[in-house]
Amino acid sequence: MIKILAACGAGVNSSHQIKDALEREMGDRGYDVKCDAVMVKDITEDMISKYDIFTPIAKTDLGFTPSIPVIDAGPILYRIAAMAKPVYDKVEETIKKEGLK
Amino acid sequence: MQTEKEEPLFVEDTVYLSSKTTAEEVIKEISDKLLSEGLVKPAFYENVIGREKDYPTGIDLSVVDESLPNIAIPHTEGEFVNVRRVIPVHLEHPVTFKNMIDPSSSMEVKFLFMILNNDPEGQSNILAQIMNFCTTTSPNDLGTFFKSTDTSAIYKFLKRSFEEQNM
Numbered sequence: 001m002i003k004i005l006a007a008c009g010a011g012v013n014s015s016h017q018i019k020d021a022l023e024r025e026m027g028d029r030g031y032d033v034k035c036d037a038v039m040v041k042d043i044t045e046d047m048i049s050k051y052d053i054f055t056p057i058a059k060t061d062l063g064f065t066p067s068i069p070v071i072d073a074g075p076i077l078y079r080i081a082a083m084a085k086p087v088y089d090k091v092e093e094t095i096k097k098e099g100l101k
Numbered sequence: 102m103q104t105e106k107e108e109p110l111f112v113e114d115t116v117y118l119s120s121k122t123t124a125e126e127v128i129k130e131i132s133d134k135l136l137s138e139g140l141v142k143p144a145f146y147e148n149v150i151g152r153e154k155d156y157p158t159g160i161d162l163s164v165v166d167e168s169l170p171n172i173a174i175p176h177t178e179g180e181f182v183n184v185r186r187v188i189p190v191h192l193e194h195p196v197t198f199k200n201m202i203d204p205s206s207s208m209e210v211k212f213l214f215m216i217l218n219n220d221p222e223g224q225s226n227i228l229a230q231i232m233n234f235c236t237t238t239s240p241n242d243l244g245t246f247f248k249s250t251d252t253s254a255i256y257k258f259l260k261r262s263f264e265e266q267n268m
Contacts, residue, residue: 009156010178012218013228014201020226039178040156057156058202074202078164079232 002026002100004035004091005051006073007060011039014057018073022055025088031095052100053091069094110187110227111259115140116252120193125150127196128175131188131215140217141182148177149215159198159208160232166240170211170247173198174228179219187227188215189255191247212247234262 004022008014015037026033038047040056045064048054054066055073071090075083094100117134121127132146153175162169173196195209214231235243246258 009152010176012179013174013176013216013226017226017229017232020229058204072202077160077202077228077232078236079229080165080236083164 002031002033002053002095003051004033004053004055005043005048006035006037006055007040007043008037008057009040011037011042014074014077015039018055018057018076021076021079021084022073022088022091025084026091026095029088029092031092032101052098053094055087055091069098108185109260110185110230110263111189111256112186113253113256114138115186115188116256116259117188117190118193118250118252119190122194122196124153124173124175124196124198127190127192127213128153128215131190131213135188135215135217140184140186142180145177145181148181149175152177153198157199157201157204159200159210160235161200161208162235165236166243168240168244169235170195171198171208172212172214172235173210174201174214174216174231176216176218182217182219184217185220185227186217187231187259188217189213189259190215191250191252191255193250230263230266233266234259237266238262 006015006018019035019037022035048066054068054070057074073087076087119127128149135141158174160172162171190213192211197207198210200206216227249255
């Protein structure tokens with residue numbers, strides 16, 4: 001299973017939308033993806049090391065350099081296919097490049 | 102998918118107009134009203150403002166249609182609210198917010214959807230519904246809606262549009 005960490009300021013709206021969208025789209029593309037939605041302030045180096053990809057809304061300063069690939073997922077929030085597709089493609093590209101399963 | 106158990110997302114009495122000119126002033130004005138209605142906790146305002154600085158919520162709608170004004174969706178964690186509801190606020194003057202997906206840039210906003218969400222799990226995503234509304238309603242209708250200063254008309258349009266989404 002591929003584990004993705006989505007994050008936003010409050011952990012209630014944006015990150016949950018990213019989570020729902022990534023699980024649905026990556027599932028449709030044939031990948032077994034589980035995404036968790038959290039608040040940025042709760043993320044630690046230890047927590048992030050348990051995931052394969054980090055998808056914040058925008059460029060995010062965590063106070064440390066994430067050890068996993070980071071993909072800004074904000075455009076997904078618009079729910080416009082043309083804006084979301086490059087994000088999905090980048091996630092898929094990362095899954096392939098990193099050999100994630 | 103909405104269920105019968107869900108509270109309505111919009112309530113006519115909590116649709117507001119604001120003549121304030123800064124994000125802090127608008128959010129304070131509306132937070133005070135929501136607090137007096139018992140819809141949020143006393144720490145709501147400070148937490149929304151704090152979050153807005155670190156994780157802004159302005160959404161550039163020019164990418165949807167160039168004629169549309171921008172919106173913002175100020176919100177905070179569920180522990181500071183008592184209900185699940187969206188608070189629409191028509192802004193009489195443009196108010197500057199930073200861009201949610203590019204916090205280094207600012208934009209002028211003319212309408213707020215303040216999200217009170219005490220139940221992010223297991224129910225239809227409120228932000229997704231707001232974005233569906235903004236991207237699937239005709240730009241002409243949206244333009245008229247965003248200009249309206251009639252809180253009853255704002256409420257009715259939102260209620261009808263969101264119900265249609267969930268049919």
